[in-house]
Amino acid sequence: MSTSDARVRRPRTEGDGRARRGPTMGDVAERAGVSRTTVSFVLNDRADAGIPDETRRRVIDAAAALGYRPNAGARALAARRSDWYGIVTEIVTAPFAVDVIKGAQDRALEQGKFLLIASSESEVATEAAGIEKLLEQRIEGLLYAATWHRAVHVPDIVREVPAVLVNCFDADGSLPAVVPDEVGGGRRATQRLLDAGHTRIGLVTLDPAIPASVGRRQGYEEALDAAGIPVDTSLVVAGDATADGGYSAASELLDRADRPTAIFCGNDRMAMGAYDAIKERGLTIPGDVAVVGFDNQELIAAYLRPRLTTVALPFQEMGARGVDMLAALTAGQSIGTEIVTIDCPLLERSSV
Structure with a gap:
């Protein structure tokens, strides 16, 4: 067949030559004055959606007025x-x-x-x-x-x-x-330090408002409480989740006359900063100060020296x-x- 004999079907266009699109679910929602979710529930006949009959009728009328028809994909979605x-x-x-x-x-x-x-x-x-x-x-x-x-x-x-x-x-x-399980992870990290014989354990926290920080601190306190060790809030220092923050927080803990013998850091980046603070003071890990992190950021935990014991996010x-x-x-x-x-x-x- 020659090209002159072929009949090519072209999409109908608007006055400026643009292809005219069919009505969408969003158009139906706008006309009916409801959300797109409501339109989906009505047109897919979701009986469990609790849509009032009047609203259903309004959506159906809007779809009919606009000529909206769910395509095969939408029907498959509903199925x-x-x-x-x-x-x-x-x-x-x-x-x-x-x-x-x-x-x-x-x-x-x-x-x-x-x-x-x-x-x-x-x-x-x-x-x-x-x-x-x-x-x-x-x-x-x-x-x-x-x-x-x-x-x-x-x-x-x-x-x-x-x-x-x-x-x-x-x-x-x-x-x-x-x-x-942030609480369980915080408890496990602290218990590891307790099992190693440490009773004076510092905590370097994340932003105190986020669930990870709240849960990990709760686990830390629960582990100490279960071991019969009173929680010393002066050993809890914010580290703002960064290596620099971990360095500053660890420095504050280590410069105390009664410094902790172990530090639980709320994430591995802060543990990396704590390593620098410990080594800068001529102390060894874990001989003088033990460190546990959280998150298991592979590029940090496995390549610090000594390698970092940490709690993994699952x-x-x-x-x-x-x-x-x-x-x-x-x-x-x-x-x-x-x-x-x-x-x-x-x-x-x-x-x-």
Whole structure:
């Protein structure tokens, strides 16, 4: 067939030549005066969503007036048969990102599922766009992962599919989450120092307002209390999560006449700074001062000399457990809005 005989179908265009797009779910939401989530629930006939009849009618009328028709992908999304899970995260380029993603991907593959990844880069607009793209790919469920353990406010569209938060928790308490056991990790780090015979143990803390700092300090105090050792708050010094902060905090502890014989640092970067403060004073590790860190940042903990004994954050395990929770939700099981904690193991090296 010659090109002159071929008939090419071209998309209808607006007056300026641009292709005319069909109405979207967002257009229906705007016309009906409701959220996009409400439109999704109504058009996917979610009987469990508790949408009032009047609102349902308004959405249906708006969709009819605009000529909106759910495409095949949307119907598959409603049926939850795509075999894809999504993960939206700000941590794609962070040190621990590969562990969260690997844990989630490996567990998803065990279940015959695949993982789609969207980076949010900590930007609200980018995050919303990433979630939207994942929904367009008909994901069955969504993992929402954070760089550091904290409360988050998730976009409403997250709730269009089963969702689980990883290394963070919903500030409104409406979504299930999986987080590290900060208290248990702090207790384990302190107990290791107690088992080595130390009774005067300093603590270099993170920002006192964040869950990691609160939990790790609680674990430290619980371990001391269980050993019958009164907590000396003068041995607790803030280190602001940096190597410089760890150096300053450790220096303050070591310059005391009654200096501690061991220091538990709230993260490995502060432990690196504490190493400098200890060695600068002609002291040895662990002969004069023992040190335990937290996080297991491989580029720090394994390459300090002596190598750093530290508590590991369970990123792979959190990713895997998040997928398990998604699988339960997509199977119609109710897991409520529970926050599951994952054990933080101690990695023994040479600093105690």
